[in-house]
Amino acid sequence: MALHSLRFRLVDSPTSLGAKRRARRAAWLSETFPKLATMRVLDLGGRVQSWAKVPVRPAHVHVVNLEPLPTDLPDWAEADHADACELPEHILGRRYDLVFSNSVLEHVGGYERRRRMAEAIRDLAPAYWVQTPYRYFPIEPHWVAPGMQFLPVPARVAVARKWPLAYTPGKSYDLALKQVLTTELVGRAELRHLFPDATIRNERLLGLTKSLIAVRQP
Missing domain, CATH: 3.40.50.150 (Vaccinia Virus protein VP39)
Structure with missing residues (x-):
């Protein structure tokens, strides 16, 4: 938090x-x-x-x-x-x-x-x-996560769901995947x-x- x-x-x-x-x-x-x-x-x-x-x-x-x-x-x-x-x-x-x-x-x-x-x-x-x-x-700017853009998709989804500087950490897997694939x-x-x-x-x-x-x- x-x-x-x-x-x-x-x-x-x-x-x-x-x-x-x-x-x-x-x-x-x-x-x-x-x-x-x-x-x-x-x-x-x-x-x-x-x-x-x-x-x-x-x-x-x-x-x-x-x-x-x-x-x-x-x-x-x-x-x-x-x-x-x-x-x-x-x-x-x-x-x-x-x-x-x-x-x-x-x-x-x-x-x-x-x-x-x-x-x-x-x-x-x-x-x-x-x-x-x-x-x-x-720094990947949307999630404010170091080097996130260079990770494979599953790792980026994990960051999108768990990284505390993301807009909404804790989102569903499907939503995180969609956001990752469209960034x-x-x-x-x-x-x-x-x-x-x-x-x-x-x-x-x-x-x-x-x-x-x-x-x-x-």
């Missing part, structure tokens, strides 16, 4: 290291795209409430997620329940100024689905920002392959690359 509360202080609380890094990333986004406040943004896998907290909010945000959608949307937002790797025609037929995705690419389910998501991102707007945790950072961290070579026209930026922690960001500016 003490370790689980440590996770809250390090990652999940509004004053945690994770929250500070998310705020720094939001500032970096607005610095990278100085016209962000006037842009129409497609957010694949995000949440409307996250955009309400950023220092610079786009003129319009279209959120696409497989999670239940909010019922009360502000006038600057819209939301669709859809798969980022198989976007419906009414989204594919639109154009945006920027496509944004934060910590989603590693969850979509295998290389082929990542390729389809990347293809849509590159086609839908002249600019994009795709962040994903770096596979070779020594596949990406390395630099694959990200460059998926986004060949991007600049790959490093987000560092203690001098080590913690996450990668593929950025294409208009």
Whole structure:
């Protein structure tokens, strides 16, 4: 229990290291795209409430997620329940100024689905920002477990169920297995392959690359 509360202080609380890094990333986004406040943004896998907290909010945000959608949307937002790797025609037929995705690419389910998501991102707007945790950072970020991403599947399931810094330690085997199999961290070579026209930026922690960001500016 003490370790689980440590996770809250390090990652999940509004004053945690994770929250500070998310705020720094939001500032970096607005610095990278100085016209962000006037842009129409497609957010694949995000949440409307996250955009309400950023220092610079786009003129319009279209959120696409497989999670239940909010019922009360502000006038600057819209939301669709859809798969980022198989976007419906009414989204594919639109154009945006920027496509944004934060910590989603590693969850979509295998290389082929990542390729389809990347293809849509590159086609839908002249600019994009795709962040994903770096596979070779020594701490697996979802479970805050050292080297977990390099273990065989049964060992990762055991960590997902028992490791006290996990979101919900003690979960069922089936749920832990599903979470493990749908979390596949990406390395630099694959990200460059998926986004060949991007600049790959490093987000560092203690001098080590913690996450990668593929950025294409208009």
